[in-house]
Amino acid sequence: MTGLGATMVRAGRRLLSSLPALFGVLVFTFLLMRVLPGDPAVFFASGPNAGKEEIELIRKQMGLDKSVPEQLVFYLSDIGHGNLGRSMMTGQPVLKDLRERLPASLELTFTALLIALIAAVPLGVIAALRPGSVVDHGVRLFCALGVCVPTFVSGLLLIYVFYYLLGLAPDPTGRIDVFTSLPPQRTGFLSIDFLLAGDLEGWWAACRQLILPAVSMALFVIAPLARITRASMLVSLGSDFVRTARSVGLSWRKVVVTYALRNAILPVITIAGIVFSTMLGANVLVEKVFSWPGVASYALDALLSSDYAPVQGFVLLMASLFVLVNLVVDICYGIADPRVSIE
Amino acid sequence: MRFVSFRPATSVLATAALLLIATAPSQAQTRAETLRYVTGASVNTLDPNIPGSTRESFALSMSTYDRLVAFGRKQLNGKWVFDLDTITGELAESYEVSPDGLKITFRLRKDAKFQDGSPVTAEDVKWSLDRCVTAPILGKAQLLTGSLTSADQFKVIDPLTIEVTLPKPDKLALPNLATVYPMIINSKVAKEHATADDPWATAWLKEHTAGSGAYVVETFKPGEQVILKRDEAWNRGSANKPAFFKRVIVQSVPEPATRANLVERGDADLVLDLQASDVQSLEAKGKLKVVSTPQYNAITFVSMNNQIPPFDNVNVRRAIAFALPYEDMFKAALFGRGAPLFGATWPDGKPATGIYPFQAPVKIDLDKAREYLKAAGLPEGFSTTFSFNVGQASTAEPMAALVKESLGKIGIKVDIQKLPDAQMSTQINEKKLPFFTEGIVAWLPSTDYFYRNFYTGNQRWNYSSINNAELAAIAQEARFEPDKAKYEEDGRKLNAIHFSEMPQIPLWQPNQDAVMASSVEGYTYEFHRQVDYRDVSRK
Numbered sequence: 112m113t114g115l116g117a118t119m120v121r122a123g124r125r126l127l128s129s130l131p132a133l134f135g136v137l138v139f140t141f142l143l144m145r146v147l148p149g150d151p152a153v154f155f156a157s158g159p160n161a162g163k164e165e166i167e168l169i170r171k172q173m174g175l176d177k178s179v180p181e182q183l184v185f186y187l188s189d190i191g192h193g194n195l196g197r198s199m200m201t202g203q204p205v206l207k208d209l210r211e212r213l214p215a216s217l218e219l220t221f222t223a224l225l226i227a228l229i230a231a232v233p234l235g236v237i238a239a240l241r242p243g244s245v246v247d248h249g250v251r252l253f254c255a256l257g258v259c260v261p262t263f264v265s266g267l268l269l270i271y272v273f274y275y276l277l278g279l280a281p282d283p284t285g286r287i288d289v290f291t292s293l294p295p296q297r298t299g300f301l302s303i304d305f306l307l308a309g310d311l312e313g314w315w316a317a318c319r320q321l322i323l324p325a326v327s328m329a330l331f332v333i334a335p336l337a338r339i340t341r342a343s344m345l346v347s348l349g350s351d352f353v354r355t356a357r358s359v360g361l362s363w364r365k366v367v368v369t370y371a372l373r374n375a376i377l378p379v380i381t382i383a384g385i386v387f388s389t390m391l392g393a394n395v396l397v398e399k400v401f402s403w404p405g406v407a408s409y410a411l412d413a414l415l416s417s418d419y420a421p422v423q424g425f426v427l428l429m430a431s432l433f434v435l436v437n438l439v440v441d442i443c444y445g446i447a448d449p450r451v452s453i454e
Numbered sequence: 455m456r457f458v459s460f461r462p463a464t465s466v467l468a469t470a471a472l473l474l475i476a477t478a479p480s481q482a483q484t485r486a487e488t489l490r491y492v493t494g495a496s497v498n499t500l501d502p503n504i505p506g507s508t509r510e511s512f513a514l515s516m517s518t519y520d521r522l523v524a525f526g527r528k529q530l531n532g533k534w535v536f537d538l539d540t541i542t543g544e545l546a547e548s549y550e551v552s553p554d555g556l557k558i559t560f561r562l563r564k565d566a567k568f569q570d571g572s573p574v575t576a577e578d579v580k581w582s583l584d585r586c587v588t589a590p591i592l593g594k595a596q597l598l599t600g601s602l603t604s605a606d607q608f609k610v611i612d613p614l615t616i617e618v619t620l621p622k623p624d625k626l627a628l629p630n631l632a633t634v635y636p637m638i639i640n641s642k643v644a645k646e647h648a649t650a651d652d653p654w655a656t657a658w659l660k661e662h663t664a665g666s667g668a669y670v671v672e673t674f675k676p677g678e679q680v681i682l683k684r685d686e687a688w689n690r691g692s693a694n695k696p697a698f699f700k701r702v703i704v705q706s707v708p709e710p711a712t713r714a715n716l717v718e719r720g721d722a723d724l725v726l727d728l729q730a731s732d733v734q735s736l737e738a739k740g741k742l743k744v745v746s747t748p749q750y751n752a753i754t755f756v757s758m759n760n761q762i763p764p765f766d767n768v769n770v771r772r773a774i775a776f777a778l779p780y781e782d783m784f785k786a787a788l789f790g791r792g793a794p795l796f797g798a799t800w801p802d803g804k805p806a807t808g809i810y811p812f813q814a815p816v817k818i819d820l821d822k823a824r825e826y827l828k829a830a831g832l833p834e835g836f837s838t839t840f841s842f843n844v845g846q847a848s849t850a851e852p853m854a855a856l857v858k859e860s861l862g863k864i865g866i867k868v869d870i871q872k873l874p875d876a877q878m879s880t881q882i883n884e885k886k887l888p889f890f891t892e893g894i895v896a897w898l899p900s901t902d903y904f905y906r907n908f909y910t911g912n913q914r915w916n917y918s919s920i921n922n923a924e925l926a927a928i929a930q931e932a933r934f935e936p937d938k939a940k941y942e943e944d945g946r947k948l949n950a951i952h953f954s955e956m957p958q959i960p961l962w963q964p965n966q967d968a969v970m971a972s973s974v975e976g977y978t979y980e981f982h983r984q985v986d987y988r989d990v991s992r993k
Contacts, residue, residue: 149876153883153914155506163913166883168590169505199506201676202498202660208677267711275715282721283712289490289679289703402707404678412677415844417876 118445122438129434133427140426141186144419145179151417155199173199173419186423195427196420200413205424209406213428214299215286216398216405220390222321223328228383231333235340235379236372239348250341254334263396266327270400273323281319283401291316324401328394332386339382343375350374376447384440388433486992487700489974491985492713492722496677496706501659502634503591512634513984514680514704517697519637519665520690522546522560522579523628527978527989533747534978534989538898541628544690545574545638545666555623555936562614568640568666569685576616581641583608583618589654593635599903600630622934629898634982640664666690668697668988679705682987691988698976698991717742717969723992724970724977724985729848730789733967743972746965747979748793751899753811754849755892756857757917757958762888764838769830771956774889775816777823778959779860786852788964795960805953808945810901811960814953823864835865841890842871843878849964850891883914892917893964897981901945905929909957918957925951 152175156165170176174185189196195205238250260268273280281288286301294301294308302321305314347353348371356366395407406425413421499507502515526540543549546560566574584605586593597603601624609617620627630636639659647658663671668691669682682702691697705722707713714732716722718741728736737744758765758774765771780796798806798813805812827833840857842850851872858868868889873881881887894915896903908915910926925948932944968977968985971992978989 147877148880149874150880150883151876153879154876165505165592165595172505200498201496202504202506203676211675267709270712270715275719278719282716282719284492284705284707284716285678289681289705290484399708400712402705402709402712404675408708409677415874415876417874 118442122441125438125441126434129437133430133434136430137187137190137423137427138183140423141183142179144417144422145182147417149417151175151199151419154416155418169199190427195424198413198418198421200416200418200421201409205420208409208421209424209428211299212404212406212409215403216391216394216407218286218300218302219321219324219328219397219403219405220387220394222325223332223390223394224383224387226325226329227332227336227386230329231336232340232372232379234333235337236344236367238337238341239344240367242345247341250337254337257330258334260330261396262327262331262394263400265330266324266397266400269323269327280323281316283320283323285402285404286317286320287313288316288320324397324403327400328390328397332390335382335386336379340375340379343378344371347371347375373447377444380440380443380447384436388429388436391432392429484701488703489699489701489724489987489990489992490703490705490722491724491987492705492707492716493725494706494708494710494713494727497674497680497704498676499660500663500671500674501591501656502637503586503589503593504656504660505592507592509982509984510704512982513980513986514682515634515637516667516980516982517669517682517702517987518663518667518671519639520545520566520574520667521632521637523549523632525629525632525981530747530750533745534976535747535750536978536981538629538900538981541632544632545579549628551628556620558618558620558628559611560616560618562616563690564614565689566666567687568643568664569670570640570643570664572640572642574638574640574666575613576610577613578641579616579638580605580608580610581644582639583636585639585654586636589656591635591654591656596633596635596897597630599898599907600624600627602627602630623936624934626898626900626903626933633897637665640666669702672701677706679703697988699987702987714969717971720971723974724968724990726966726968726985728967728969730787730791730967733791733969734789736969741972743970743974745968745970745977745979746791747968748963749895749966749979749983750793750963751897751981752893752895752963752983753795753960754962754964755894755917755958755960757890757892759885759888759919760921760957761885761919764830764832764836765888767830767832768955769826770832773823773826773830773864774861774866775956775959776819776826777861777864777866778816778961779818779856780816780961781818783853783856784962786856787849788962791965791967793963793965795962805946805949808901808942808949810904810945810949810952811963812949812952814960816959818860820860820864827864827866833865835867837867837869838889839869839871839887841873841878841881841887842892843873843875845875846891846893847872853891882917885912885919890917891961895983901941901948902929902932902935905948906933909952920955920957922951922955922957925955 151173152166152170155169174182198205198208201208234250238247241247270283274283287293291313294304294310294313297304297307301317302314305317353366353371356370392407395411397403398405398408410422410425493510495508495510497508497510497514499511502512521544523541523546524544525536525538526542527534528537545562545566547563548561550559562574562576568574587597587603588605601620601622607619611617643664644655644659648655668685668688670685672681672683674680684696684700686696688696707716710729710732713725714728714736717725718736733744736742756778758771760766784790784794795811795813796816798815800806800815827835840854842854854870858870861868894908905925906929909920910916910929928944928947932941935941935944966979966983970977973992974990975993976990978986980986
């Protein structure tokens with residue numbers, strides 16, 4: 112109990128200490144967007160007859176007619192009121208856009224990470240048990256292939272094979288087939304919402320849409336996870352306690368899984384946390400290829416058209432998520448290795 | 455043993471196949487009555503008048519709202535295209551232009567109803583047109599090109615008659631009323647949602663529709679998809695019956711290769727924005743219908759800023775015009791899919807037509823280019839940058855490489871600059887780019903309209919920043935020229951100035967490649983360059 116309490120206190124402290132960083136990110140992104148060349152007002156006033164008047168109109172709408180410090184003050188006070196501004200691109204409040212799109216990205220990223228972990232940890236363990244063997248080299252080759260094929264290439268390949276040639280996968284257009292009716296929204300995770308609504312057919316449809324993009328993302332991150340598992344398993348297998356465990360004749364399972372793997376899992380958790388945060392922001396290519404309505408493709412489109420509010424909102428969201436993920440990783444540490452919480 | 459170990463895999467495949475088959479027939483019925491249109495862009499507002507609205511939003515509004523009048527259609531080289539010269543009634547049963555051309559009287563259809571069931575009245579028409587010329591929205595600048603500027607010009611005569619008064623007999627007044635912006639809104643509904651700050655209900659209409667169009671918006675997810683349901687009572691189509699498709703799904707699919715797969719597999723019915731290479735291979739396979747229409751109201755060109763040295767020298771501009779490898783660029787960028795605007799022969803050295811855009815007598819001739827450079831006092835050449843925006847990269851990138859290579863041969867060193875779209879439009883607006891490629895489009899493609907909008911004034915759309923008093927004067931005069939022969943003569947003069955001054959170099963009119971299931975019929979190239987869902991049907 113005291114271990115858990117200490118973890119919570121530590122988590123709370125970490126959360127507080129990350130606030131200045133979040134504020135810094137906020138201001139930095141705000142300034143960066145304004146320094147970038149490209150005037151959003153000119154871009155959005157692209158109708159066939161849009162002239163100076165329209166440009167001024169949009170500038171006023173976006174609050175760009177004021178000086179930068181003034182804009183910053185307004186922006187910060189808006190954020191304080193929970194208002195992230197309005198996107199010119201979709202015409203919707205950024206908060207609404209992000210709220211609708213974040214579950215899509217999270218669902219995809221979680222699934223991909225799960226697939227990656229399920230594949231990578233056993234692969235890493237097997238490779239570590241027989242270093243230098245054919246299996247080890249096989250794993251290394253697989254990882255190298257996964258990492259050197261960019262996600263959009265593997266995505267397009269998977270679409271080509273499973274949708275175009277074999278016709279097994281549904282058409283790669285978003286989270287759900289256009290003809291399927293959506294379940295009442297509870298969590299925003301379609302696979303969960305369908306289950307809650309008791310609609311198994313819908314659930315299966317949602318899962319089928321999810322598999323290909325999740326696999327193409329997972330392929331890319333299996334490599335770092337498997338390599339870290341292998342390296343840290345090697346250290347742990349060669350350590351004194353494993354030798355002792357072996358010498359007292361404990362079962363293979365107990366030695367490898369309970370003692371070696373549990374000790375080796377810490378760095379894997381750290382990397383998984385980092386991989387998760389990177390995936391969430393960097394899965395833009397997968398989102399584009401599979402028309403996935405996620406936050407990353409939303410931010411990229413906004414960036415290309417210099418739509419300030421969505422980009423700022425996205426960066427803030429990512430920074431907050433990063434803080435959260437680090438917290439979760441910290442808590443996982445405590446569970447995997449109780450010694451950590453003493454610090 | 456080997457066979458046994460194979461079994462689970464096959465049974466998984468079989469189950470998957472069974473599931474696929476099981477879900478298929480239940481959709482078949484509605485599928486034939488549904489049009490699934492996929493696009494790389496997206497709809498961002500239900501009111502096309504909102505600044506920043508996308509082309510897909512324009513197309514959508516054509517189906518959700520009616521206008522007073524609409525363009526007819528004609529065949530151009532066997533393809534259906536919109537016809538600027540035929541204006542048919544949409545909400546207007548008939549219209550009458552007074553002999554002096556200063557008054558247009560519209561009689562509304564008696565049976566026209568808004569989607570909420572209330573009749574369309576002249577009051578609604580007046581409110582909608584007033585909104586278009588008064589509210590701070592996009593319609594204002596468009597209607598200005600048809601001499602429609604003030605609410606006083608629209609007068610209700612009786613509940614079914616409205617009169618439009620013009621200060622001058624403007625040829626473009628009537629066509630302007632058929633464009634996207636002057637849509638007719640249910641004023642009773644809109645007024646309920648107007649506020650003191652927003653008397654024209656722009657905020658509400660952005661997310662809701664209150665029109666009399668052929669389709670009702672069922673779901674609208676900005677940036678993802680819009681689903682439309684047919685309005686059974688709508689009868690403004692040509693044959694007095696509702697639109698063909700019961701449902702229309704407009705779905706955003708950002709990746710062009712995926713769009714190509716979708717339409718090839720028959721999951722999507724219609725797509726406009728495929729890559730030229732995909733269109734070519736789909737056409738070769740022959741399974742789908744490909745309708746390629748040269749976009750006769752759009753032009754791609756290489757532009758030079760006529761105010762920035764060395765492009766302020768006409769001989770430099772001429773040198774460039776004779777140093778571009780037109781044929782190669784046409785093939786590399788478009789796979790030859792379009793109408794070229796180069797390579798003409800003018801036997802008497804005069805323009806063959808008074809229509810803009812025209813095919814100019816330019817072709818690659820490096821000796822001639824070198825002579826012009828010498829005449830400009832730059833025999834050794836110079837250095838410059840050639841810019842294009844990321845959005846056009848698939849066509850502009852190969853083109854830019856060829857421009858660089860070819861100009862290198864006459865001593866002009868070119869740095870290729872690829873700019874994000876917003877940055878490119880900003881720099882164009884600030885007149886900072888010396889040498890770049892762009893495309894233009896005119897909804898109402900008449901010669902004077904092109905010249906007035908794209909070749910005069912210190913404004914953004916004057917890409918080449920040309921400042922030629924004679925050109926401006928003729929274009930201005932041609933606008934109100936009632937005599938067709940004189941208008942043609944003015945057009946020839948303008949084209950001659952264009953060729954001798956060479957402010958920018960029109961390259962081609964790219965094709966619009968509409969790729970559709972073979973069962974889809976009636977596709978028409980519209981002025982807004984998108985699909986009008988009311989045009990299409992299934993055999």
